Amino acid sequence: MVSMLNMEKKWVFPLVISSLVCTILVVTCFNMGLVSSVNKINSIFSIFPAHISMDQRKPGYAESKIDVGPSPPPPAGPALPRFAYLVSGSKGDLEKLWRTLHALYHPRNQYVVHLDLKAPTEERLTLASRISNHTIFSKVGNVYMITKANMVTYRGPTMVANTLHACAIHLNRSKDWDWFINLSASDYPLVTQDDLIYAFSDLNRNLNFIEHTSQLGWKADKRAMPLIIDPGLYMSTKSDIFWTSQKRTLPTAFKLFTGSAWTVLSHSFVEFCVMGWDNLPRTLLMYYTNFLSSPEGYFQTVVCNAPEFAKTVVNHDLHYISWDNPPKQHPHVLTLSDSDKMVQSNAAFARKFNQDDPVLDKIDKDLLGREKGSFTPGAWCSGKPKCSEVGDLNKIKPGPGAQRLHQLIAKLSAKAILSRDQCK
Numbered sequence: 001m002v003s004m005l006n007m008e009k010k011w012v013f014p015l016v017i018s019s020l021v022c023t024i025l026v027v028t029c030f031n032m033g034l035v036s037s038v039n040k041i042n043s044i045f046s047i048f049p050a051h052i053s054m055d056q057r058k059p060g061y062a063e064s065k066i067d068v069g070p071s072p073p074p075p076a077g078p079a080l081p082r083f084a085y086l087v088s089g090s091k092g093d094l095e096k097l098w099r100t101l102h103a104l105y106h107p108r109n110q111y112v113v114h115l116d117l118k119a120p121t122e123e124r125l126t127l128a129s130r131i132s133n134h135t136i137f138s139k140v141g142n143v144y145m146i147t148k149a150n151m152v153t154y155r156g157p158t159m160v161a162n163t164l165h166a167c168a169i170h171l172n173r174s175k176d177w178d179w180f181i182n183l184s185a186s187d188y189p190l191v192t193q194d195d196l197i198y199a200f201s202d203l204n205r206n207l208n209f210i211e212h213t214s215q216l217g218w219k220a221d222k223r224a225m226p227l228i229i230d231p232g233l234y235m236s237t238k239s240d241i242f243w244t245s246q247k248r249t250l251p252t253a254f255k256l257f258t259g260s261a262w263t264v265l266s267h268s269f270v271e272f273c274v275m276g277w278d279n280l281p282r283t284l285l286m287y288y289t290n291f292l293s294s295p296e297g298y299f300q301t302v303v304c305n306a307p308e309f310a311k312t313v314v315n316h317d318l319h320y321i322s323w324d325n326p327p328k329q330h331p332h333v334l335t336l337s338d339s340d341k342m343v344q345s346n347a348a349f350a351r352k353f354n355q356d357d358p359v360l361d362k363i364d365k366d367l368l369g370r371e372k373g374s375f376t377p378g379a380w381c382s383g384k385p386k387c388s389e390v391g392d393l394n395k396i397k398p399g400p401g402a403q404r405l406h407q408l409i410a411k412l413s414a415k416a417i418l419s420r421d422q423c424k
């Protein structure tokens with residue numbers, strides 16, 4: 001008995017020591033490996049900058065505790081991003097579009113506006129003359145109207161064609177922009193352009209904000225299999241899409257994705273789609289010609305089937321959109337009772353709104369600081385009345401909206417770094 005106990009003790013002591021040493025060794029190796037591989041992943045993709053300068057001002061942010069690198073200088077003029085917008089509307093949307101354009105305006109950005117062929121000629125002429133007669137618009141020259149209007153069917157491929165048309169115009173008018181944002185006259189910003197510019201200034205310029213999923217669900221049967229024809233492609237008067245009796249199978253040459261029709265696209269991705277050397281964007285454009293609600297799938301499917309772009313996707317559309325439950329064709333129209341939820345979403349834009357709804361006045365007053373009929377004020381504004389002249393384009397004055405948006409983007413970027421929800 002005694003000898004057995006002794007023997008056990010003799011065994012136990014070296015065993016404990018050696019396993020302790022082993023554990024320490026393994027933990028150390030693992031730690032070093034893990035840290036260096038995380039660094040490697042970060043440096044390979046370098047999609048997200050290590051520091052976001054907001055952290056300097058807001059010590060409460062969680063990232064500031066992780067961030068141990070030297071603080072970057074605040075963004076300087078040329079480092080500030082520029083946005084290229086499309087704001088489009090249809091019959092009766094003139095006043096909505098005019099207001100949204102004013103709320104979104106910043107002389108650093110560029111704007112394409114479009115009233116489709118369903119809008120009466122008079123409405124389009126009024127918009128054109130307002131733009132050419134506008135002191136700031138004509139001086140800065142960054143608002144362009146598509147006067148040769150397109151026929152657009154909302155659920156049809158003509159909508160995607162119209163969006164790509166605006167992309168092509170932006171590419172041709174200037175090389176100096178970073179992101180393309182596609183909005184309608186019923187959208188409205190929840191942050192100022194100074195806020196948006198600030199929140200995007202430290203982001204990798206290759207990021208694409210495209211909400212997407214490959215879980216087609218009911219859409220596999222109701223969207224991907226039926227074949228539709230959009231007469232808007234070849235008729236000069238508007239008529240609705242129609243269905244063919246034949247159905248098609250799901251594609252095997254590429255994987256289908258679906259999501260939000262509202263996106264924020266990088267310059268490089270827009271270039272790839274409009275004049276890319278790769279045939280994918282063209283092939284998919286032709287595939288989507290017969291697809292119901294193609295605006296909800298085209299950019300999603302292109303981005304996720306192009307490996308060099310798939311890793312640049314952030315799975316969000318930066319919009320606050322309130323769908324009825326179960327979702328109907330159109331989202332719920334936002335009113336004053338949605339104000340809190342809208343702000344709490346931290347989103348950059350919301351939709352959809354009725355013309356001059358009181359909630360828009362509340363957004364102007366509380367979030368944008370915008371006076372009726374004027375621009376959303378920013379650091380560029382000078383002259384009297386305010387914003388009647390263009391001051392320094394390279395100055396911005398971010399407000400509380402910049403913090404809200406930054407919070408959302410930081411949360412999304414953490415997910416995207418781990419590619420947890422990219423093209424899944």
Ligand SMILES: *[C@@H]1O[C@H](CO)[C@@H](O)[C@H](O)[C@H]1NC(C)=O
Pocket residue numbers: 129130133
């Ligand atoms: C153009 O602007 C002037 C003054 O700014 C105004 O009097 C005139 O009515 C405008 N014309 C149009 C067509 O809007």
Ligand SMILES: *[C@@H]1O[C@H](CO)[C@@H](O)[C@H](O)[C@H]1NC(C)=O
Pocket residue numbers: 171172173174175
């Ligand atoms: C825009 O198009 C015109 C005419 O095709 C061309 O001459 C010009 O170089 C283009 N501009 C840019 C920036 O690509």
Ligand SMILES: *[C@@H]1O[C@H](CO)[C@@H](O)[C@H](O)[C@H]1NC(C)=O
Pocket residue numbers: 088089159160163182183184185261262263294295296298299
């Ligand atoms: C672009 O914006 C319009 C808003 O007019 C929207 O209806 C459309 O579906 C959007 N997306 C695409 C991919 O065209």
